[in-house]
Amino acid sequence: MELLRIRLEKLFKEAIKNIRPDFEDWGKLVLQPATDEKFGDYQTNFAMMASKIFKQPPKMIAESLIAAIPPKKKLIEKVEVAGPGFINIFLNKKKLAETVKKTLTENWDFSHIKTKGAVVIDYSSPNIAKPMHVGHLRTTIIGDSIKRIMKFLGYNVIADNHLGDWGTQFGKLIVAYNRWLDKENFEKNPISELERIYIKFGDEAEKDPELEELARAELKKVQDGNEANLALWKKFVGITLSECKKIYEYLGINFDTYYGESFYHPLMPKVIGELVNKKLAVESEGALVVFFDEKENLHPCIVRKKDGAFLYATSDLATIKYKYEIYKMNKALYVTDDRQAVHFKQIFNIAERAGWKMEFVHIPFGVLSFNGEILKTRAGNTIKLADLFKEAESKGLSVVEEKNPELPAEEKRKIAKAVGIGALKYSDLSQNRTSNIDFSWEKALSFDGNTAPYLQYSYARVQSIKRKAAEKGISLDFKCKISLESDIERSIAASVARFPECVEKAAELYKPNFIADHIFDLVQKFGTFYNSTPILKAEPKKMQSRLLLAEAVARTIKTGLELLGIETPEKM
Numbered sequence: 306m307e308l309l310r311i312r313l314e315k316l317f318k319e320a321i322k323n324i325r326p327d328f329e330d331w332g333k334l335v336l337q338p339a340t341d342e343k344f345g346d347y348q349t350n351f352a353m354m355a356s357k358i359f360k361q362p363p364k365m366i367a368e369s370l371i372a373a374i375p376p377k378k379k380l381i382e383k384v385e386v387a388g389p390g391f392i393n394i395f396l397n398k399k400k401l402a403e404t405v406k407k408t409l410t411e412n413w414d415f416s417h418i419k420t421k422g423a424v425v426i427d428y429s430s431p432n433i434a435k436p437m438h439v440g441h442l443r444t445t446i447i448g449d450s451i452k453r454i455m456k457f458l459g460y461n462v463i464a465d466n467h468l469g470d471w472g473t474q475f476g477k478l479i480v481a482y483n484r485w486l487d488k489e490n491f492e493k494n495p496i497s498e499l500e501r502i503y504i505k506f507g508d509e510a511e512k513d514p515e516l517e518e519l520a521r522a523e524l525k526k527v528q529d530g531n532e533a534n535l536a537l538w539k540k541f542v543g544i545t546l547s548e549c550k551k552i553y554e555y556l557g558i559n560f561d562t563y564y565g566e567s568f569y570h571p572l573m574p575k576v577i578g579e580l581v582n583k584k585l586a587v588e589s590e591g592a593l594v595v596f597f598d599e600k601e602n603l604h605p606c607i608v609r610k611k612d613g614a615f616l617y618a619t620s621d622l623a624t625i626k627y628k629y630e631i632y633k634m635n636k637a638l639y640v641t642d643d644r645q646a647v648h649f650k651q652i653f654n655i656a657e658r659a660g661w662k663m664e665f666v667h668i669p670f671g672v673l674s675f676n677g678e679i680l681k682t683r684a685g686n687t688i689k690l691a692d693l694f695k696e697a698e699s700k701g702l703s704v705v706e707e708k709n710p711e712l713p714a715e716e717k718r719k720i721a722k723a724v725g726i727g728a729l730k731y732s733d734l735s736q737n738r739t740s741n742i743d744f745s746w747e748k749a750l751s752f753d754g755n756t757a758p759y760l761q762y763s764y765a766r767v768q769s770i771k772r773k774a775a776e777k778g779i780s781l782d783f784k785c786k787i788s789l790e791s792d793i794e795r796s797i798a799a800s801v802a803r804f805p806e807c808v809e810k811a812a813e814l815y816k817p818n819f820i821a822d823h824i825f826d827l828v829q830k831f832g833t834f835y836n837s838t839p840i841l842k843a844e845p846k847k848m849q850s851r852l853l854l855a856e857a858v859a860r861t862i863k864t865g866l867e868l869l870g871i872e873t874p875e876k877m
């Protein structure tokens with residue numbers, strides 16, 4: 306089904322053509338949701354934007370436009386001119402009701418969005434060799450949601466986990482493995498033994514800085530193809546990666562590719578060759594360096610060190626070249642914290658100069674703290690994700706025990722996970738991505754605020770109404786009409802019908818919180834409706850209308866939460 310905004314745009318285009326057949330500057334026609342319900346459903350400032358071209362005062366343009374709107378479809382109830390020439394559009398209530406009804410049987414049509422080419426989204430991308438910790442949480446959750454949103458809009462999305470699997474951490478592990486391994490423990494629980502010796506390395510290296518040198522040498526051996534070291538490297542990658550994959554599976558997060566830095570290693574010489582040929586990389590004190598135009602305000606980027614080693618930037622450049630050639634990628638998105646902003650500015654600039662043309666977007670996010678405390682990534686003072694998830698489930702369980710103690714244990718466990726993990730994800734995604742955020746279970750689980758459990762509960766409530774109806778032998782009748790009797794019903798309908806627009810907005814700015822805000826607002830309206838309007842006790846026609854409206858709300862909540870990677874249990 307076409308979006309309301311698109312349908313309105315078409316009507317306005319016709320109207321504009323009626324008064325100005327030669328008009329072409331369609332960028333000037335922007336329809337926006339009204340800032341307040343008293344201004345209608347949509348607003349446009351087209352008359353002001355076109356005043357110069359039309360050589361007429363905005364008010365006059367607005368008035369002639371209104372007169373020229375084709376009447377036939379009755380989508381518009383009334384149009385008003387406000388202030389210096391704003392056009393306020395009020396939708397017809399019946400059309401709105403029909404639109405809501407259609408959401409129950411049709412998908413939204415996003416064919417107006419230009420989605421050509423592949424979109425590669427790089428997120429999570431941990432440096433493996435150690436367990437994942439809370440420092441990996443935001444990129445993983447935000448990246449997954451952006452991926453879902455882009456897919457929903459019809460983009461060809463490739464989710465890539467650019468594993469840090471080629472860095473110094475492996476040199477450290479090799480040194481540690483050769484010196485301090487407890488073989489028995491390693492057999493029994495490889496990941497925890499690797500973690501133990503990794504921490505041990507850190508402690509020992511503080512006393513004996515030479516160990517760092519040794520680690521670099523061991524890593525160099527890996528990169529130069531030394532068999533023994535390569536075998537160890539493979540072993541470590543295998544163990545830690547399978548541990549990461551368990552975490553992704555638990556979170557319901559999937560990647561299409563896991564091309565780590567090691568994958569690009571063999572491609573590096575070619576990339577360097579191309580940068581040199583294009584006179585981008587030049588020799589400087591034995592290293593190969595790319596310099597930037599003064600106006601870029603970027604410090605030079607080393608792409609090959611004096612000793613021949615490649616760097617983080619080189620591997621990103623190789624990745625871009627590879628994906629440009631293999632996927633014809635035309636959007637490259639990177640979700641990392643703000644501290645990598647300069648790195649991405651550098652590589653985007655180099656890639657553009659190298660002729661790998663596409664749209665590059667760095668999607669940064671702020672710092673995550675727990676109860677006011679910022680956790681360092683250094684092992685020892687951080688929370689491992691696996692531990693955080695256990696806590697999430699137990700917090701979720703206490704919510705279920707309170708709301709619905711008589712459910713069977715297995716069902717309770719499933720709901721507990723959905724609630725706990727949902728609360729964790731939502732407390733991130735409902736906030737502006739670039740803000741620093743502070744997490745606390747108390748806030749995340751509250752039923753009076755903008756939280757996942759509150760939204761999930763509203764969804765479950767509709768399911769419970771349907772179950773009660775079924776007990777009375779009543780089911781949803783899709784042949785019935787929705788009629789919007791009260792103001793709150795109309796307002797709910799407008800919110801359901803405008804849902805796809807918040808998804809577009811979220812995609813445009815790479816900010817999932819637009820979806821969270823929209824769903825939260827809808828759920829609050831639904832709460833008002835639910836508390837004031839009988840559903841199952843109403844006479845049959847009204848009951849069906851209200852049931853259908855409630856169903857449309859529930860499905861919108863479900864879709865919205867799905868786009869945030871959050872489950873909606875049927876009972877809570």
Ligand code: ARG
Pocket residue numbers: 427429430431432467468469621639641
């Ligand atoms: N492995 C890096 C880190 O943990 C993040 C990688 C982000 N992606 C990229 N293509 N550079 O900081």
